[in-house]
Amino acid sequence: MQGTLDELGTPLSQITFVVFDLETTGVSAGEHAITEIGAVKVRGGEVLGEFGTLVAPGTPIPPFISVLTGITDAMVATAPRIEAVLPSFLEFAEGATLVAHNAGFDLAFVKAACAAHGYPPPAHPVVDTVVLARRLLNRGEVPNCKLSTLARLFSKTEPCHRALADAQATVDVLHALLERAGSFGVETLEELRGFVRAPTAGQRRKRHLADAVPTGPGVYVFEDERGDPLYVGKSVNLRDRVRGYFTASETRPRIREMVGIAERVRTIVCATPLEAEVRELRLIGSAKPRYNRRSRSPExxxxxxxxxxxxxxxxxxxxxxxxxxxxxxxxxxxxxxxxxxxxxxxxxxxxxxxxxxxxxxxxxxxxxxxxxxxxxxxxxxxxxxxxxxxxxxxxxxxxxxxxxxxxxxxxxxxxxxxxxxxxxxxxxxxxxxxxxxxxxxxxxxxxLTSIPQMVAAAPAAPGDWEIHVVRHGRLVSAGVMPRGAHPTPFVDALVSTAETVVPGPGPVPAAGAEETECVLRWLESPGVRLVQVEGTWSLPVGGAGRLKARIDRAYQAREPHRSREGRPPR
Incomplete structure (x- = not known):
């Protein structure tokens, strides 16, 4: 039977898009405020209207935000508050599909403003140009998906951290990406949203690589036809994680490309998630797989x-x-x-x-x-x-x-x-x-690295305990003690079979800094108990840790702009 027009979806040429951008005083939608809103309404490639206004945030704008955006306290002194601006913006966007570059950030502030002033959260369809660019562009065309990078390729408007100008640049980026999507047969909004989520043909062809992957924590290595590592990862459940690479949930263009090249998946089953995390770091550092970005060059x-x-x-x-x-x-x-x-x-x-x-x-x-x-x-x-x-x-x-x-x-x-x-x-x-x-x-x-030996335990499955032996900051042994086992012989066995460590000079004498930090994060997690400690585990009273929080707070307001440039928050 021939489908109806409704079943075919709404053609992109008939969709009204409202492309918008915000400037803010910080990173957290619950703690910081909007300082500017810019939006452009388009349909069928034609600009139907623009919306732009400064917003009085009600709090001083941090100096480094003023340097970045050019928006100062004096500029917003006479601007309307968000409760006066929000109804106009919602009316401007009514019935449209919202578009933003890293939309999650901007929408979080809009939703927070709606909640604070009694408006229902926006229920509009949303298109994120960052996600769309990652699906359609490869690293041969663009080194990253920052708005500034994409605008140099697709737009005559240069993003400048001012809301309306950034929205105008995003309009050009959107139109260029929709044109690219058309070559894949994407003609409706429904197809566009499905296209972003759909696995590639290469992913579908390689699904069989996950068939023999075991469950449990460990490390997986995607290898090419010669057996060279392409990508190394870790998971608390190897089978579920590896299967995810062949589904729509994997949207990273580089990783989709890697899956198309891979010929096998080698796995290393580990006793605990911490052991898996450490083994992953060691393998990446030694093999330097070309599709891993982090931890490849500790030297x-x-x-x-x-x-x-x-x-x-x-x-x-x-x-x-x-x-x-x-x-x-x-x-x-x-x-x-x-x-x-x-x-x-x-x-x-x-x-x-x-x-x-x-x-x-x-x-x-x-x-x-x-x-x-x-x-x-x-x-x-x-x-x-x-x-x-x-x-x-x-x-x-x-x-x-x-x-x-x-x-x-x-x-x-x-x-x-x-x-x-x-x-x-x-x-x-x-x-x-x-x-x-x-x-x-x-x-x-x-x-931690000054301690010759530390044994620590944390509860795992009901009644089980994860036990790790650490020497000079290096993980040297790991195991899971089953429920009902006597701890003393189990710990003694782990210690006696642990790797011997001869410490070298410096603050990290036996392992890389990242490995020791992994161990530290585990030791500081809830429920961990120290079983044996040789020496003293302490920090200097006047150390830098007491000042780091002040530094981090000073930087919080810079992160939203980096996120909007196409870098997802860590």
Whole structure:
């Protein structure tokens, strides 16, 4: 029988789309406010109307948001509040399909505003151009799905973190993507929404690869016809996770491409989810599968080194040696290490030249000495003992107490803000964040890696216990003790068969930083009990961990803009 027009769906050319964008004061729809709404109504490729207004958020706009968007407190001082703007926007969007770039973020703020002012949440169909772009474009065409990247390819409007301009750019991106979708036979809204979710032909052909995958926790490795690893992952249920790669739930273009190439799936069954997570990291680091993005190059991590010489300096290195030097790290890149070094130099007048200096060295001092930023040991103005006081302060700031550096940078940021030099203040904040976050991370790692052996347990299935043995931060043994078993012989057996560890130098002497962090997360999870601990597990009282929360709060308002650029929140 021939279907009716209703069964065929609504042609895209007859759909009214309202493409919208928001600017906000922060990342959380429940805590932060809208500062601007921009929307464009289109149908059949024709613009039917535009909607744009600033919104008074009711709270001060953070300075770094003003720098990013150009929206200041003065601009929104006379703007309407959201309760006055919301009805007009909802009326503008009535009966339309909503479109946004990373729609989940923008819709969360709209829904929060509706809930706060007594309006029902929007029930419109939604199209997310980020998801659509990932389905239609490959990495040969675009390196990522940020709005700015797609706009350079498809639009004459440059996104600038202003709502209406970003919405206008998204309109062009939408039309270009709909044209691409048409080549796949997508002609109706219903087909478009199904197309985004549908598995590819390659996924359907390879479903048999999941047939022999066992259940339980472990690691899976997708391999090509030569047996080379393409992608490594882990799961608490191997069979369910691997099957998901061949269904509509897998929407990542790169992974869909990988599935089309894969010829087999190799699995490694593990005793516990933590063992699976650790094995995944080790396999990715050693095999470097080309479809894994994270954890592929742990050797690229860099460290900030306080050199061991008569007049030490801060140097950026890629290797830790057993040379008595002080180390801070690891950093993800040289830029982050340079930022942390600049923050330390702001608080502690260490020399910044790269020459080796001895008490007999005699050469003219550099400009930093004239600025009071260096004591000029090269010119003989400071003895080894006098300079050593700064070295002690630097090592303390790197390993024990971040307060001096935090106070120095905070005071400088306040001075810059009073002078309205906001961009310089933001740069200082970034440097401070690099130092504080890395210092807090290293102190957490060192607290665990200094312990020769730790045995810990956590409840698993009813009556069972997951038990792990950790030596110097490295997972060396894992097992599940069944209900009713006597713990002492079980733990003794795990310990006696555990991997032997000979620790090396530095804060992470036996495993990569990521592996030790996995172990730390498990140890800090609810229900974990310490069975045996050799030594003391503690953090320094004045450590950077107490300041990290303040840094993180200062950055929260930047995340929504990154998310809207096509990076899903972690």
């Amino acid at each position: 690229r991590m860099v460290w900030l080194k306080l050199t061991d010489e008569p007049f030490p300096r801060l140097s950026i290195v890629r290797e830790i040696r057993d040379d008595g030097a002080g180390y801070l790290g690891p950093f993800g890149g040289v830029r982050a290490a340079e930022d942390a070094r600049t923050a330390l130099h702001e608080a502690i007048p260490l020399r910044q030249c790269t020459d080796r200096i001895t008490p007999r060295t005699g050469r003219p001092a550099c400009a930093l000495a004239g600025m009071g930023r260096c004591g000029a040991p090269c010119e003989g103005r400071q003895s080894v003992e006098e300079y050593g006081l700064h070295v002690v302060a630097a090592r303390r700031a790197m390993e024990l107490d971040a307060g001096a550096v935090f106070s120095a940078i905070e005071a400088r940021m306040e001075r810059l803000s009073l002078d309205q030099r906001y961009e310089e203040a933001v740069a200082d904040r970034d440097r401070l964040a690099s130092y504080i976050r890395t210092s807090a991370r290293m102190q957490r790692l060192r607290a």
